[in-house]
Amino acid sequence: xxxxIRRCALLLLGAGLLTAALPQRGGGGLTPPTQDTRLPxxxxxxxxxxxxxxxxxxxxxxxxxxxxxxxKIDLEKNDRYVxxxxxxxxxxxxxxxxxxxxxxxxxx
Numbered sequence: 028x029x030x031x032i033r034r035c036a037l038l039l040l041g042a043g044l045l046t047a048a049l050p051q052r053g054g055g056g057l058t059p060p061t062q063d064t065r066l067p068x069x070x071x072x073x074x075x076x077x078x079x080x081x082x083x084x085x086x087x088x089x090x091x092x093x094x095x096x097x098x099k100i101d102l103e104k105n106d107r108y109v110x111x112x113x114x115x116x117x118x119x120x121x122x123x124x125x126x127x128x129x130x131x132x133x134x135x
Contacts, residue, residue, distance in 0.1 A: 091124045
């Protein structure tokens with residue numbers, strides 16, 4: 028009587044191991060095709076997003092350039108042993124701007 032139970036247990040164990048070893052179907056990493064969403068003015072939403080991000084990148088890059096120039100002037104003024112808090116805050120702001128620009132560029 029225990030023989031059929033063992034056989035069923037072995038079959039279930041084998042089936043479980045087999046399904047665990049096989050690659051999974053379904054997800055496959057494919058993304059469903061997206062439709063191009065149009066705005067009420069008829070333009071593509073993706074194009075408008077890219078355009079606004081490009082303008083934001085240009086604005087942030089200009090601010091980054093100004094802060095870098097100010098940082099250079101501050102470093103030239105200060106002694107090599109003394110750094111002001113304002114100078115340190117400028118370096119933090121430069122880093123934030125650079126990360127913001129980088130994250131927008133990586134999304135595109």
